[in-house]
Amino acid sequence: MSAKVITITSGKGGVGKTTATANIGAALANMGQRVACIDADIGLRNLDVVLGLENRIVYDLVDAVEGRCRLNQAMIKDKHIPNLFLIPSAQTRDKTAVSPSDMIRLCDELRPDLDWIIVDSPAGIERGFKNAIAPADQVIVVTNPEVSAVRDADRIIGIVEAEEKGTPKLLINRLDPEMVKQNNMLSADDVVDLLAIHLLGIVPEDKEVLISTNQGTPISLNNKSLAGQAYQNIARRIMGEDVPLLDLDKGSGFFNKLSSVFGSGD
Amino acid sequence: MDNFINRIFSKEPSSADKAKDRLRLVLINDRTDLSAASLENLKDDLLEVLSRYIQIDPKSMKIDITQEGREQRLIADIPISGPISRKY
Numbered sequence: 001m002s003a004k005v006i007t008i009t010s011g012k013g014g015v016g017k018t019t020a021t022a023n024i025g026a027a028l029a030n031m032g033q034r035v036a037c038i039d040a041d042i043g044l045r046n047l048d049v050v051l052g053l054e055n056r057i058v059y060d061l062v063d064a065v066e067g068r069c070r071l072n073q074a075m076i077k078d079k080h081i082p083n084l085f086l087i088p089s090a091q092t093r094d095k096t097a098v099s100p101s102d103m104i105r106l107c108d109e110l111r112p113d114l115d116w117i118i119v120d121s122p123a124g125i126e127r128g129f130k131n132a133i134a135p136a137d138q139v140i141v142v143t144n145p146e147v148s149a150v151r152d153a154d155r156i157i158g159i160v161e162a163e164e165k166g167t168p169k170l171l172i173n174r175l176d177p178e179m180v181k182q183n184n185m186l187s188a189d190d191v192v193d194l195l196a197i198h199l200l201g202i203v204p205e206d207k208e209v210l211i212s213t214n215q216g217t218p219i220s221l222n223n224k225s226l227a228g229q230a231y232q233n234i235a236r237r238i239m240g241e242d243v244p245l246l247d248l249d250k251g252s253g254f255f256n257k258l259s260s261v262f263g264s265g266d
Numbered sequence: 267m268d269n270f271i272n273r274i275f276s277k278e279p280s281s282a283d284k285a286k287d288r289l290r291l292v293l294i295n296d297r298t299d300l301s302a303a304s305l306e307n308l309k310d311d312l313l314e315v316l317s318r319y320i321q322i323d324p325k326s327m328k329i330d331i332t333q334e335g336r337e338q339r340l341i342a343d344i345p346i347s348g349p350i351s352r353k354y
Contacts, residue, residue, distance in 0.1 A: 154293050154296060184280065187282070
């Protein structure tokens with residue numbers, strides 16, 4: 001086995017990088033893959049609470065990098081899925097405690113025992129982001145259908161390409177099909193058209209995401225939630241399966257159909 | 267249906283259309299590091315150089331940056347109004 005490293009990034013904060021990391025990691029692990037999620041946001045630890053593992057942390061990423069523990073001591077086993085691990089970030093250190101070469105070394109040490117390493121990047125384009133993309137074989141850019149998030153995503157895509165990490169894939173998060181239909185939200189097609197990169201998946205706005213985060217259980221383990229299904233599909237696409245996009249358009253009544261005949265543009 | 271009715275009775279573009287149009291310009295500016303103002307300057311300079319060789323009506327000259335995938339392209343459409351009048 002030699003794991004592939006996928007880095008999840010966005011530029012803008014608050015678009016759902018950590019949620020995407022947790023859910024893609026959980027969905028891949030649920031398919032039988034051995035997965036480690038690394039929180040690369042030093043000083044602002046978050047992936048642990050999203051995965052519900054905050055009470056199990058003894059050692060963190062900085063401890064492992066600085067040799068205060070063995071790497072496997074910093075790997076926390078998930079409570080839901082046995083082949084999912086978390087390497088938490090340090091909460092009390094600054095982001096210069098880890099360098100891009102530290103990240104490459106750490107991931108290379110992990111690769112033989114895993115199938116996937118998912119790195120959760122901090123927001124911004126500084127040291128923490130550079131750390132997160134340094135070991136990446138593939139980069140996923142998360143955005144929301146909002147002007148500020150799309151603009152930052154474009155900047156990030158440019159930087160990732162300049163760093164010769166290939167063209168990233170796009171994850172559009174929190175798309176509200178109802179607002180798209182009313183022409184009050186950029187559609188997935190609009191965002192793909194503007195950013196001109198390959199679309200990996202669309203995660204619809206779903207209240208269940210907050211509820212499952214409250215409970216520390218990834219939404220991708222919930223088959224009834226639309227967002228959960230979207231993350232499962234994204235994981236399958238990462239595995240190389242050809243999975244069609246979810247049909248997010250539930251309002252298919254007569255008037256909606258009539259309206260779409262006259263070109264409501266969704 | 268609301269949307270359909272809105273489209274018929276309002277001339278105002280939807281907020282999504284506005285967002286897309288604004289983003290299109292912002293992304294071109296960000297990617298090329300060329301503001302709308304410096305594009306105007308480029309246009310003036312270009313006009314000045316071209317006018318030494320051909321006769322151009324400045325009003326019919328169109329210069330835009332378009333997006334093709336992740337690449338930007340400067341498109342100049344410059345109708346020639348006639349040969350330049352030379353002094354003999």
